[in-house]
Amino acid sequence: MGQTEKTILPFSVIAGLYKNVLVSSEQEIDNTATPSTSLMQEKKIPVLVRSHESVIPPQQKNFLASIMTACKLQENEYITIAVDGKESVDYLTLKARYEARFVLLFGIEPSSIQLPIQFPYFQIQSFQGCQYLCAPSLELIEQDKSLKVQLWQCLKKIFP
Numbered sequence: 001m002g003q004t005e006k007t008i009l010p011f012s013v014i015a016g017l018y019k020n021v022l023v024s025s026e027q028e029i030d031n032t033a034t035p036s037t038s039l040m041q042e043k044k045i046p047v048l049v050r051s052h053e054s055v056i057p058p059q060q061k062n063f064l065a066s067i068m069t070a071c072k073l074q075e076n077e078y079i080t081i082a083v084d085g086k087e088s089v090d091y092l093t094l095k096a097r098y099e100a101r102f103v104l105l106f107g108i109e110p111s112s113i114q115l116p117i118q119f120p121y122f123q124i125q126s127f128q129g130c131q132y133l134c135a136p137s138l139e140l141i142e143q144d145k146s147l148k149v150q151l152w153q154c155l156k157k158i159f160p
Contacts, residue, residue, distance in 0.1 A: 001093075003072060015160030016155055017046065018047050023030060026115040028115045029107065030132050042139075043098065044076075044077060044079045044098045044100045045073070045077060045078040045079070045098070045100065045101075045102045045103070045104065046078070046079055046081055046094045046098050046100050046103050046104070047064065047078050047079065047081065047103075047104045047106070048066075048081050048083050048089065048103070048104065048106065048108050048113070049064065049080060049081070049082055049083065049106045049107065049108075049137075049138060050083055050084075050085075050106060050108050051082040051083065051084050052084060053082070053084060054082055055082055056080060056082045056090055059142075060138040060139065060142075061080065063138055063142050064080060064138055065136065067155070068152070070152070071155050071158075071159040072153075072159065073159065079098065083108055083112075085112075085121075088112075088114075089157055090113055091103065091114055091115050091127075091130075091132075092114070092148075094113070095104055095128070095129075099130065101113050101130055101156055102130065102131050102132075102133070102136050103130060103131075103132050103133075104132075104133050104135070105133065105134045105135065106135050106136070106137055106138050106141070107135075107137030107139075107140075108134070108136055109134070110125075110132065114126065117142075119132070119134060120134070121134055121135050121136055122134075122135060122150045122151065122153075122154050123154075124154055124157060126158070131158060133154055133155070133158060135147075135151050135154075136148075
């Protein structure tokens with residue numbers, strides 16, 4: 001009888017096979033996933049939002065959607081992740097799971113996602129092939145016009 005041949009498909013091919021699977025835009029991150037164990041990688045921009053609960057309040061979600069629309073991004077091009085401080089999220093998992101080139105942090109310090117660098121709000125920071133933007137919480141930005149302007153200036157550099 002014969003030999004068994006094993007074919008290993010790249011993550012991008014597997015993701016393409018399952019692109020029409022219904023997935024919630026607010027999903028929990030499996031921190032144990034690594035590039036070799038993750039079954040599916042998504043090319044999305046992770047947008048981490050500080051929240052007191054496991055979901056983002058509707059007002060903040062709508063404000064974020066308007067920001068992303070202004071950046072000419074469709075809802076399927078980014079993923080909103082509510083971070084309530086109970087579960088840890090790390091930058092390596094984000095990069096591996098979403099093939100992230102950009103990560104936006106609202107109300108979240110870089111150290112809370114285990115980034116080994118510290119940088120101020122509204123400074124675009126490159127690290128290991130990914131650009132990070134850290135900003136105050138969506139609540140604060142929505143209420144302060146000068147924060148909106150600062151955020152917009154940064155986002156125009158990332159998403160020209």
